Amino acid sequence: MKKTFTTATLAMIAGAIAAPALAQDITFWSWRQEDRAVYEELIDQFEAENEGINVSFEAFEAASYATVLSTALAGDQGPDAMMVRAYGAFETVAAGGYLMPLDAESIPGLDSFPAAALTAETLREDGKVYAVPFASQTMLVIYNKDIYDQLGLSVPQTKDELLANAKAIEDAGMFAFANGTATAWQNETIASALASSIVGPDFYAEISAGTTDFNDPRFIEGMKALQEYSEYFPDGFTGLDYASAQQLIASGLAAMFAGGSFELANIQSQNPDINLGVFAAPGVSADDPKLVGVFFDGGYAGNANTEHPEAVKKFLAFLASQEFAQQFANKLGNISPVPGVTLENPLLQDVATLNQSSVPYIFLTNFRFQEPSGSVLIQAEVQRMLAGESDPAAVGKAVTDGIAIYHEPFQK
């Protein structure tokens, strides 16, 4: 017994002397304060596997994260590893040369990520990937299964069926859709969630290829459908803000909510008894592919000027591993782009299944790099149209003309 104690003491002293020479302390910044416990648990696993590397997790308020990170990086006080956003907001950080370029050599398995996920963290200027994408979000319809069962409704296969469902719910004295348009960004999520299947996959491919613009009749048709659906939004929905819409669905007063998959956890935490389901809003005919809009939230990046590049790469490789992603998905309720991850939460599994037939959340993925961003335009134009102060064709024209200022394919 005494011998064991002595050995242990000696080992500890030896460790204490050796540690400063070997230890590589790296900092890891995040905007997910609410996920701290899980991240720290996962970091412990990483540290156990990689002796000598200490990762300290620091979280900042989400709304000011971009400002904090920007300022720190610009002043050479940035973290070694960090969460960064995607698309335009990612480029703001990456374009300055603050991030470490990544490839399959430094991050094993990076090349097997879905292309759409990697695009989200690729700097368009040099075509290099600068972050390991971590989660996708899906625009779809969330519905209250109990209300559907109670009224004998089934998941709609066509636009007309969805409208008929909405009418039946309103006739029963409930709100069909919880959605309101007073909060600007909600208009973009509503449009993607409800109109994607009407617009169809070819249009999105052509927009990305630059062979059509938003004056395309397929897009206009989608906007018309949006107008029809909005008949079943609550009275005065133009003054209904995001928080109120969330409450209407969470309280069970409304049967459907067109929006992001990120609402699910929130609704369930507000009302643990609620029985939710998800579906992709249908197209005009039952044969039309049922599409959801998908985008990637952000990624894990390394600081280009870190003192411990090898340790940071090891840590990023861990964040890209299936071992991490599996726990990230199940413990935090995220849909991870890492191939082969299985989800325990049946609702999230349903979302992952819907993701297999998806189109990009186009204004974020393709047009949020310059002013006026496509998002700014679509948000205001859909808001205007649903308030009855404009029409679908005008939406297409205003969005196209706005983007045409910097996007060559739209300039005629």
Next chain:
Amino acid sequence: MTATPDTPAKGPRGWITGRGAWITFLLVPPLVVMTLFVIYPIVSALAYAFYDWNGLRREGFVGFENFRIILFEEPFASTTWQAFKHNIIVFASLMIVQNGVGFILAYCLWRDLWGARFHRVAVFLPVVLSTVIIGYLWKLFFHPIFGVVNQSLKAVGLDSLVQPWLGQSETALAALIFVNAWAWVGFPTLVFLAGLQRIPSELIDAARMETDSEWHLIRKIVWPLIAPSTTVVFILLFIGSFNWFELPYIMAGLDGSPFGSTDVLGLFFYRTAFGNQSAGVQDFGLGSALAVIMFLFIAIVATFWTLHLRKKELDL
């Protein structure tokens, strides 16, 4: 605002005397704080405005390019001018509603109408509430489904007037202006009241012997005598209206929902400089240029207007 420090008094032999040292000791800390947190940011914003920005990285010097873009090039120009127009509407409406009602209230309080003591406190109460609270409170009041405003209209049978106040372009800005006036009317009231109370009562008594008309009394005696109060109230309202940010930010959001009908320069500045998480791109250069323009506009107009009003005070 930034008082220039007196050069420390030199003693007979050129040494700083005790008094000089004392003055220096008192002046240096506030001066350092002012320089660091007021002057430096203003000067650096001024400098930022003359550079091109790529994300966070400052690129080349571009002269007045950012100013030209924000004022004359689409898509920025139309937003800037529309926001500016809204600021003017806000200023003009508040001038009438907030200051007008403020004067009437002050006059009633001064004449000691029934319940004056209670109302003096009640009117000022919202002024001490935080704008965040006021914004959220009124956002709830204007809620299209559950809001007190629409519910009350329904209760008295005015269903036809029920509407999404904050959700339509015709009513949104007016609703915000109303809330601002509701919250701040106590301030001009108090300033006017203080001005009214300084008028010697003999003067009023003498005037009453000459005329029976209350209106005449206000126009010829009261108004000229409270001119200094008006100057203060007008100038502060002007500065406040063109720096308007918190209330529209809380009640209408960063985009000035719906579709820009409540957009003002403060919101547009924030969106341009810091980006809008859900829609925009950040550009320090353009944002700084807009900030500099706003600062110069407010400073110049406020200065000249103050001088003009001061002169008028003397004329009256």
